[in-house]
Amino acid sequence: xxIIADEVNNAILIRATQRDYAILSGVLKEIDIVPRQVLIDxxxxxxxxDNELQYGVQxxxxxxxxxxxxxxxxxxxxxxxxDFGLEEGKLLSSDLAGFSAALFSSGDLRALIxxxxxxxxxxxxxxxxxxxxxxxxSTIEVVQDEPTVGSSQTSVETxxxxxxxxxxxxxxxxxxxxxxxxxxxxxxxxxxxxSNILAQKEVEGISSPSFQTRKATTNLVVQDNxxxxxxxxxxxxxxxxxxxxxxxxxxPILGYLFGSxxxxxxxxxxxxxxxxxxxxxxxxxxxxxxxxSNRVKSLRKALEQRGVLDxxxxxxxxxx
Numbered sequence: 450x451x452i453i454a455d456e457v458n459n460a461i462l463i464r465a466t467q468r469d470y471a472i473l474s475g476v477l478k479e480i481d482i483v484p485r486q487v488l489i490d491x492x493x494x495x496x497x498x499d500n501e502l503q504y505g506v507q508x509x510x511x512x513x514x515x516x517x518x519x520x521x522x523x524x525x526x527x528x529x530x531x532d533f534g535l536e537e538g539k540l541l542s543s544d545l546a547g548f549s550a551a552l553f554s555s556g557d558l559r560a561l562i563x564x565x566x567x568x569x570x571x572x573x574x575x576x577x578x579x580x581x582x583x584x585x586x587s588t589i590e591v592v593q594d595e596p597t598v599g600s601s602q603t604s605v606e607t608x609x610x611x612x613x614x615x616x617x618x619x620x621x622x623x624x625x626x627x628x629x630x631x632x633x634x635x636x637x638x639x640x641x642x643x644s645n646i647l648a649q650k651e652v653e654g655i656s657s658p659s660f661q662t663r664k665a666t667t668n669l670v671v672q673d674n675x676x677x678x679x680x681x682x683x684x685x686x687x688x689x690x691x692x693x694x695x696x697x698x699x700x701p702i703l704g705y706l707f708g709s710x711x712x713x714x715x716x717x718x719x720x721x722x723x724x725x726x727x728x729x730x731x732x733x734x735x736x737x738x739x740x741x742s743n744r745v746k747s748l749r750k751a752l753e754q755r756g757v758l759d760x761x762x763x764x765x766x767x768x769x
Contacts, residue, residue: 485583485629485727488737492722493574493591493621494562497715498683502569506680506718509568561678574719575621580728580737583629586638592620595646598657617660619644627725633673635725640666643682643719673727682719 450465450473463470496502502509565571574591581587594616621643628636644662663682671677691698693708700707728734 485729486580486734487583487627487629487635488578488580488726488728489587489625489627490576490578490722490724490726491589491623492562492576492724494565494720494722495572495574496565496718496720497570498718499569499716502565503716505683506565506720579625581625581627583627586624586626589623589625590618590620592618592622595619595658619646619660621719623721625723629727633727634670635673635727636668636670637677637723637725638666638668639679639723640664641679641682641721643684645684671723671725673725676722676724679721679723680718683716684718685714685716 450469451463453462453464455462463473465473496506498505501512562571562573577589577591579587579589595618596614597617598614622641624640626638628638630636642662642664644660647659647661649656650659661684663684665681667679669677669679691708691710693704698704698708726737728737
């Protein structure tokens with residue numbers, strides 16, 4: 450028996466007797482199966498921590514009985530509990546280096562966001578989705594490239610300074626590796642990284658921005674079509690504020706008589722809502738493709754109506 454791999458065509462060539470070929474063909478049919486796929490929906494929400502949420506979303510949910518099963522959760526946000534080995538609406542106790550996680554059904558996610566928005570300001574940062582293959586890592590990046598000074602050289606002859614500019618990606622990077630079992634449970638190996646720009650700092654006469662990066666890795670199990678919410682990525686920033694009488698506070702020289710300037714501390718927390726949808730059949734994959742195509746068409750139509758795109762899809766103006 451001789452077996453030759455054809456990597457270019459993703460095939461194998463077999464030279465064998467009829468009996469051996471029949472045995473080998475049966476084995477290949479059992480192991481050569483289409484890998485399972487999962488569509489991963491991600492919702493990234495930034496929550497401002499003030500009033501009842503000043504200690505974070507985790508403590509806010511605990512105060513409403515999420516970790517003990519107490520409290521009228523149906524009255525609060527319409528959560529219903531089911532038992533599939535993990536309890537919906539219940540905080541998960543896991544070592545996430547300061548992070549917390551909770552499980553919800555997909556239909557209750559909107560209600561939870563509305564609950565948080567009723568207490569404080571909650572902004573949807575991004576809502577990407579990605580199609581991932583079983584046991585293969587997929588990456589979602591919501592970033593922008595920020596310029597920073599990499600190095601500088603001073604010429605002795607001309608006393609000129611040459612600086613090199615490097616670009617660094619700043620934003621949210623989410624890496625997910627799904628493992629799918631036969632019962633519909635999806636194990637998610639998650640690495641999340643959030644970076645942002647801090648104030649300018651001067652080093653050896655060179656002014657360049659400093660960066661803050663928060664990163665965590667965890668492993669969680671979630672049921673197909675259910676949502677896992679991960680929180681704990683908190684950030685505190687100081688912002689310049691200018692308060693006073695409108696218009697008068699902006700008068701040159703005399704404006705200080707009608708207003709004041711100072712600093713305001715703003716604390717936020719990022720929540721990641723991750724929902725896996727296991728694709729079992731080709732029909733499901735086709736349906737998801739059609740749904741995505743319809744979303745793109747609807748978005749394009751909306752942009753055309755607002756004058757951002759022309760009929761050929763070219764950008765005619767940018768939005769403020």
